[in-house]
Amino acid sequence: MTEPLSPPLKRSPLNRTQLPSQPPAARSRTSxxxxxxxxxxxxxxxxxxxxxxxxxxxxxxxxxxxxxxxxxxxxxxxxxxxxxxxxxxxxxxxxxxxxxxxxxxxxxxxxxxxxxxxxxxxxxxxxxxxxxxxxxxxxxxxxxxxxxxxxxxxxxxxxxELTADPKFRRALVTNGRSAVGLATVDALVKAGARIVHVGVPDRWKPFPEEERLRTLPGVKLVPLDLGDERSVRDLAADIASKTDILVNTAEFVRPGGLTDRKGTSFFQMELAETYMGLVHLAQSFGPTMRMRGADGVDSAAAWVNVLSVYALANWPPFGAHAAAQAGCLSLSHCLRAELRSGGVKVMNVFTGPIDGDWFQTLPPPKVAPRAVAEAIVSGLRNGLEEVFVGDVAQDVRRRLAANPKALERELS
Amino acid sequence: MSEAARLRRPYDGVVVAAPVTIPYERYSLESAQWWIGRALKALVETSRLDKRAIDGLVVSSFTLQPDSAVALTQHFGLSTRWLDTIPLGGVSGIAGLRKAARAVQAGDADVVACIAGDTNQVDTFRRTLENFSRFAQDAAYPYGAGGANASFALIARHYMTRFGATREDFGRIAVSQRANALRNPHALMKTPLTLEQYMAARPISDPIHLFDCVMPCAGAEAFLVMREDIAASLNLPAARIAGTIERHNAFAEDVVQTRGGWAMDVSDLYGMAGVQPDDIDVVLTYDDYPFVVMMQFEDLGFCAKGEGPRFVREHDFTIGGDFPHNTSGGQLSVGQAGAGGGYLGMTEALRQVLGMAGPTQVAGARTALASGFGMINYDRGLSSGAAILTGPSA
Incomplete structure (x- = not known):
């Protein structure tokens, strides 16, 4: 019978970190x-x-x-x-x-x-x-x-070795203010994560869940503004070497496509928060995580991006948001290739509209934040790379596989 | 006699001669071309043939890339009218013999040099494993990177469970081959091996332990296949090919391999040769692992399937024993010179029936059987072959 895992010992700063190596990678195209x-x-x-x-x-x-x-x-x-x-x-x-x-x-x-x-x-x-x-x-x-x-x-x-189980690992959830971020913190704690750092943007703003989060074992609130390169760098300097699983729950949802929006400030804000946010995170946390892919029971293991399923096919009512998400999706493929030499997985979790403030006017089905969080943990525990949460995301995936042009017409 | 054996033409007018071994080295700075070229030179010297008389060449090697046999014709200054490259590992010797013999018999060549040789540099073994085949690359090597040791461990474990073979049984084979090797000056293994040492060896991939494994090395093996009248004119001792078989991907329906292709064709082998297993004086099996030897005892008709363990317990496989087997010491004790391992049994069989085996000679040996096995493309060895050679006075 499997021996239950023991908590990792504190690292000695005198020991060299074991560098990651990879199993044989050559495969035929068919495989x-x-x-x-x-x-x-x-x-x-x-x-x-x-x-x-x-x-x-x-x-x-x-x-x-x-x-x-x-x-x-x-x-x-x-x-x-x-x-x-x-x-x-x-x-x-x-x-x-x-x-x-x-x-x-x-x-x-x-x-x-x-x-x-x-x-x-x-x-x-x-x-x-x-x-x-x-x-x-x-x-x-x-x-x-x-x-x-x-x-x-x-x-x-x-x-x-094939999964990224949160048990005894240390996680960073990049946006503790979002409903998905909060639910993810709860799910990671429940899954046995040893430490969960929770990024909080605009620390001065009131934060209703703050008190409850502080009572959870291992949860630590940290200041993090994804759109601000300096903020991300500062946090990485403190905790990058203690980040085994990074869950990017960056969220910036505003309605409108190209011609219905006035001006470009929302475009810039959503790109700053999501696309540039991912760039900042990757540059600050990526190199350290890649070095730590074989660093024992709590080695760096996974990077999770929560993405709109409309990253795969533009949905004009939220068209600019979808385009920014598509940019993030493309970046994630680059990140996946770059983290592979460290054995760190990049998992994309695609969701339909979340049941929350920003999609208030949409009819169901919508995805409960808790369902996204559970899908993240389940995906980590099973070592997945692509996860589609909820009926809308599954539906878009199937339609896209069947006929991308039909999906384009249907979404417009 | 089986229908297939009845239809097969005897190898009339063709003989095998000039067994050559270029003594092995654990590691070599030289290339495969160098080793194969040295074997060619030894063939010329042994036979006293003019190099220009060699008009056929068949070569086997894992480390010859990017060359194949044709590049060697220019490299060695040969002009041949028949040429082949045989990438069959452990069956290279049998397959090379079969092809060359038919070419000579048909008049497409008069004298064929059959050569297998490989170099072994410090990284050669790992690279060979990594790039062995598409199926191995896709579906075997990424699982623990154990190479042939792991793949054959899976087959050996299953064989042990099914037929009650024990590690001691395998050990008897390895120990007797080491005893034979101590009489072979070319064997890389120079110290005796006891059953206790065999049993105490470190595990490599359970149930395969250290002395179940061959040592990769550099070396070359070769022989000539030629028209009988040419050999006679040179006064060259030569053997006849009494019978041969070859089979690839036999018994694909067996979930785990328990038999090789020999079991499918063995009646042809003896039928064509007109002999029975009892008539064989020396047996040279392909010994990449002792349990594969046991499988060959069964599949080549020396005992029934599943009786290998009992057969091993009841016989003495040393040169002076009641069942002389792998008299040179086999790959387990001589070393595995890449594709040369697929020739080792052939050259020793030839020496035995020609009475040229020197310190490993079995007294009165006239009929020898050599077998080959190879190419674990995915989960089993795909290729098998065997040949029976008879000496001048048989």
Whole structure:
């Protein structure tokens, strides 16, 4: 059974920080069908359209009927662990540093045989369920867990290497004034985060939740104005080396598109708060977090951006806001590539309109701030890269995948 | 005799000669081209052939990039009318022999130099693992980066569970091969190995322990395949090819590999050769891991499937034993010179049936079987092959 994780010891300033290394990253283009599924937490395999056979490893030709029509489809993930080994002398640095490392052969009920990373509670000969995870190179890998839940299974060493579990980690929530920010603080505390720094812009303004936040264990309020480069730098100087998970809940929502707004001040403010805010955060916190990707139980693990789903497709009634969010989305892909060498994940959480002040006049469905917060924690615990919260976000994602042009017309 | 064996043409008019080994080195600053070229020179010297008489070349190597065999013709000043590059690792020797023999028999070449060689520089092994195949890169190497050790550990564990094999059984194979190697001046391993030492070795990828693994090294192995009348005119000792088999991706339906392609074709092998397993004087199996040797004892008909462990307990595999096996010491004790490992059994088989094995010679050996196994593309070894050679007086 998995031993529950022990809280990390205080670091000795005399010790060198272990630098991050990456597992083997080379993959064929076809196998990125698995990466796509892993990013969203789905289990998918190639299935031949002609003969119905599931295939693995990723291939270009069906070994049963030689068809080239092998789309990735969601697949049943149950199987049996038919053999296992513990690799004690790996050939590369990443696994050498983490050896001994358990892997196994899993025979799936739907046919294919997968080499898989193993949860410590998996037993040879018994049933397992597989998932696709993103490893520290950002590439999809299979992971087998025992069929039944076991105590403390989330604390498994090999599982934790593939996830960004908040347990015992230290987080920064960048905007404690927003409803989503507040709910995220609560969810991180509940998930076992050791410290949650909460950024508060305009400290002089009244802050109704302040007293309650102060009573939560590990929560510390810090001044943070995302649009102000100096403010972000100052905070990073204090806490960047104690930030294992950064949740960017920057929020600046104002209605209007291009021609309906008068003047450009709102454009500049929303860009300053969201787009430039992300730039400031990335420049101030990114390098330190990237250095700390292998720094023990509370290593730097993830960067979360809460984004409007309209970052993916412009919604003219909030068109300027959507454009700023699209800018942030693009930046996030750049950030993801830059943090990968540190093994720090970048997770984007896409939401529809939030049930709160700024979308007051919109009809339901709207997303409860708590639902966003729970999706963030669940995404961290499962090591995801893309999360779509609520019906609107799911709907936009599906419509976009089906026909981007149709979605453009529908949104206008 | 099986239908397939009945239809196969014997290798009439073709012989194998001039077994060559370029003594191995753990690490080498030289290139694969250098090692292969030295083997070619040794072939010329051993056979006393004019280099210009070599009109066919087949080469196997993991470390030859960016070259293939054609680049070597210019590099070595050869002009050949038949050429092949065989990227089959442990089956290179058998596959090279088969192709060369048919080319000579058909008149497409008169003398084919069959050479496998690799260099081993400090980073060679890791790079070979990293870039082995697309499936390995996508779906095996990212899982612990254990390479062949991890992949074969998964197969070995399953074999042990299913057939009751123990580490002691595997140890008997490794220990007897070390005893043989102590008589081979070219073996890299020079000290005796006891079963106690084998059992106490450090684990590499359970159940694979240190003495289950081969040592990567630099080296080359080679032989000539030629027209029988040419060998006779040179007065060159030569062996006949009694039978061969080769198979790729056999038994894809087996969830975990418990048998190699030999099991599919073994009746052809003996049928074509007109001999039975009992008639074989020396057996040279492909020994990347001892349990793979055990699998070959079963699949090549020396015992039934699952009886490998009992077979190992009941026989003595040393040079003077009742079942002389891997008399040179095999890759486990000589070293694995890349694709040269796929030739090691062939050159030793040839020496044995020609009576040229010197300190490792099995008295009266006339018929030898060499087998090959290789290419763990994803979860199993895909390629298998075997050949039976007979000496002049067989």
């Amino acid at each position: 990125h069908g698995l990466t796509r599924a892993a990013a969203e937490g789905r289990f998918a395999l190639q299935r031949c359209t002609h003969c119905g056979a599931f295939c693995y490893p990723a291939r270009d030709i069906c070994p049963q009927c030689l068809s080239t029509d092998l789309p990735f489809v969601d697949a049943p993930n149950g199987g049996k662990l038919v053999s296992e080994t513990t690799v004690r002398v790996p050939a590369d640095v990443y696994f050498r540093e983490r050896a001994p490392w358990r892997i196994g052969l899993v025979e799936l009920d739907c046919g294919p045989i997968l080499v898989s990373h193993l949860h410590g509670d998996c037993v040879a000969g018994e049933r397992v369920r597989l998932s696709l995870q993103l490893d520290k190179s950002g590439q999809a890998v299979a992971f087998a867990k025992p069929q039944e839940e076991t105590p403390a299974m989330q604390d498994d060493r090999q599982w934790r």
